[in-house]
Amino acid sequence: MPLYIVVYDIRVDKPTQKVHDFLKGYGKWVQYSTFESVLSTARFTGLRRRLRKLINLDAASGFIRCRAILWDRWRFWEWGHR
Incomplete structure (x- = not known):
């Protein structure tokens, strides 16, 4: 199974804490x-689906990035503003 690195930056405090607690x-x-x-x-697909239901990134003005570290390649998923 790959190791996922999940990084987020959300400019509103309450949603930031919700994402932290969720992760x-x-x-x-x-x-x-x-x-x-x-x-x-x-499980990663479930994480993405639940994150989208948890927070509206357009309203919170932020982003969530997930990168998978695999033996032979990177897998990338990004959601939100840059």
Whole structure:
């Protein structure tokens, strides 16, 4: 299973705390807004789906980036403003 690096930057405090608390259930908190998670493809798909229901990034003005570290390639998923 790949190691996912999840990084977020949300400019509104309440949604930031919601995302932080949510991601604690999926992996290890390694820095202020960075988590590491070893996830199957199905669990990662579930994480993305639940994040979209949890927060409206357009209203919160932020982004969430997920990168998968695989043995032979990178997988990338990004949601929100740059």
